[in-house]
Amino acid sequence: MSETTLVEAVRLALARAMAEDETVLILGEDVGIDGGVFRATDGLMSRFGADRVMDTPLSESLFAGLAVGLGAQGFRPVVEYQFMGFIYPAVDQIVNHAGRLRNRTRGRLSCPMVIRAPYGGGIHAPEHHSESMEALFAHIPGIRVVIPSSPARAYGLLLAAIRDPDPVVFLEPKRIYRAPKEEVADDGVAAPLDLCFVVREGRDVTLVTWGAMIVETLAAADTLAAEGVEAEVIDVAALKPLDMATILSSVERTGRCVIVHEAPLSGGVGAEIAAGLADRGLVNLLAPVQRVAGYDTVMPLPRLETYYMPTEERILRTVRRVLAYA
Amino acid sequence: MSTFKLPDLGEGLQDAEIVTWHVGAGDHVVADQPLVSVETDKAVVEIPSPQSGRIARLLGEPGDIVKIGSPLVEFETAAQPDTGTVVGVIATEAEPKPAAAKPAAAVPTGKARAKATPAVRALAKRLGVDLSHVAASGPDGAIVATDVERAAAAIAAAGPLEPLRGVRRAMAINMERAHAEVVPATVTEEADIHDWPAGSDVTLRLIRAIAAGCKAEPALNAWYLGRDRGRRLHAKIDLGIAMDTEDGLFVPVLRDVGGRDAKDLRHGLERMKTDVRARSIPVEELRGQTLTLSNFGMFAGRHAALVVLPPQVAILGAGRIAERAVAYEGQAAVRRVLPLSLTFDHRAVMGGEAARFLAAVVADLEQSK
């Protein structure tokens, strides 16, 4: 095993899935010869052939529908959308067909497809390349939404997503594509698709997050530890269906919850988690549930980008406010 | 309503059998659209619609023999109502809706609830702490767990909650009632009693002084009934004399203090004290005060704003007799002084009346005998 980046882990998972199951296909713009603009599919076309790793024309709507047709015929298409900003034409096919096909045919036809896209800000990219709209997908019935936050989890979750018989939207936080690295065992073992991961244990406050925000959240946890406050950090990973049980059991112990997400505050998945806490965990709360999130603005261009993204400082301020409720 | 009759099908045919309808009631049809297939000897023939319109009724069933010229189809003449949609059915209102509800005006709330999170509330309940008595130290005025724990510790240190009974309970009830009704005001004075002979009975002197006060200002010896806004001036003075005992506050009544001599009063007073201590005072003797004296100064205290017990309108408080540096005949001197506090119900007694009463009390007390 060697130190692997998140995007390398994605590639490892794709390669493993394609090797073990010949129905797995990769489609997208520039995924073949170019190996994907982030190199997520680098080398796969020469290894598995152009039939299975297909460069598509510039038709975002088409390749989602293509995946529906292929999925209904028993293939497992993994479609790459170059950036989340370009994924929106696919929403028609995801809402109207992918999420519905099994249900409306009573199981006769189904859609075991994965839609992958890099998402999120922090790489000083031009407009439209930095947003986080995972909440749009988390609202759609009949699909899964998965966001890895580390190379090892990216490997395990992507394998699970490809093997899953239902449509999965797999969003890759590109800010942490290349760092941090960690050891990833290419052992073909899938991670569970319906559980949160407790990445740090603590008894004083529960910090809930996903994607690249894990970096700031863990940094905040370290700072708090130096002040004698032990934070429990949960990586949600599977935003839909949501594993509220893990979050509730943590908050039952800590009594305090701060949710951190890059996506805009209003209507974000943090709101769903807060509602779940109010529903089942209210009597355990020592303080109000707080969210540290992006503002409800259009993602700013790079000059102001750092002011938009939640920082360790904002997280700490919020945690301290919550702790004041003793 | 217009009726379409089976047209002449030629070949000398008189009638035809309906084989199948191609349209139904409610359908919009156009001219030349096949309405029905009928059977003749030679063929199955489609009969086209003569006009555009809406079918109201079909006048025959498959298998019926219809004569040439008989009514076959009725067309609607009324216009079709617009469904206003291209899918599904959208319900329409039969009657106009009632006027939209006005937005709710801000409802004034009563006393604000204590702010505490559910976990803190649960803690308070477990520890038997009433949140309305807990000081909040958390953000935004919230009570935090440590506040509750502090309150619980204080309660534990204070001992168990002792429910009031008997006389103490009665006092609590009476004082609550007094507070709710009475509008108290207090005026104070000091009587120079330096020249009293030794062995003077302070209580008897006070009783005599009160009688003098009532004579000067009868308004203080009255009952005020707030509900009726009515005042009853009493001719006799039935003086309540406040007595603290181990069992609680008793206010037995010395009747008609204005009409009895000192010896009689002394005798009555002694008997009253004995009966109170022995808890054998009959209940009638605890009722009917027209005015009250509180000699609290026997222990400590100079002036006090006491509680007027309705329907009375006044209570005179006598503080502790003490030597005081005063101005006496233009010179500084040390004299023995009796502090006085008159609390009156300002619904029924004016300040001037109170002051005159008090002045008369002081004047009587300042007589050497």
Add this chain to the structure above:
Amino acid sequence: MTQVASFTIEHTQFLDPQGRRTQTPPAFAQDPQALIGLYKAMVLTRTFDAKAVALQRTGRLGTYASSLGQEAVPVGAAAAMRAEDVFLPSFREQGAQILRGVQMVEILLYWGGDERGSDFAGPREDFPICVPVGTHAPHAVGVARAFQLRGEARVAVCIFGDGATSRGDVYEAMNFAGVHRLPVVFVVNNNQWAISVPRTRQTAAETLAQKAVAAGIPGVQVDGNDVIAVRHVVAAAIERARADKGPTLVEALTYRLSDHTTADDAGRYRDDAEVSAHWKEEPIARLRQHLSDTGHWTKAEEEALITDCAARIEAAASEYLATPPLPPTAMFDHLYAVLPAALAEQRAELEEATEP
């Protein structure tokens, strides 16, 4: 200036509106039984439509889209397909679905609002009705790509309307199919109306067939009310696809003689006189006239057909009306392959609330 490209669109017809031959019929049409089969399929379709409309009018079926006047397009196309091919309809191709083995009761269940209507007992790989216009063209391309990857001699046939050809999805699908030479046939069931928008206001293109030119695939036009022509032209396109020669766009010209749906009132936007004129070109009368003129269809056969259709449709309607709805919790069935724990509670709540 030199001309670097040009295009031609050819139109095919074998029978005129009066049922007379306009050219030598194709081989299959020499066999009267083949034509009678097409005729019977069209009559069954029209009779079924009438029954469905009648059920809707009496409150026993939801909104329904009739194919009155358009029966030849789906019937002709489906007749050209093999059982192992896959069909992707829009919402007005019940004639094709029935011919391919979808039960009439299933179609009634679908429009009656029951998901079981799309769980076809017959053609297990055919797609269900597609409501978002044109979004099934990409599916057809996916299906065709699956056949290509597996090396199967199967073809995907996708039918959509004239309105759909304005959709980006339809162009994207044709374009992709062209690049990869996929075994798919796109048929435009051009009934001249997209609800209230007439064909002339749908696009400036003179024909819809020529939209294929932009995608680099063949585009042809056919008289959509001549079932012989439809069958012939679609069969040729299917054979091209099966022989790995790539996709074709077939524009079938027909006319929507009914309202868009049972909730629509076409009288609001189109002239009854225009509709009357098109009744003279309708596909069933045309073929009947031809069969009758060539001595291959008798009154007795007509009566027998009418009776048979009525009986089959009555049976389907009765079965539909006698089918009780699914239990409320069925909405959780087949939502995922395995219902996630997070949803099990919602399901349980519904079950409790709706316990009889």
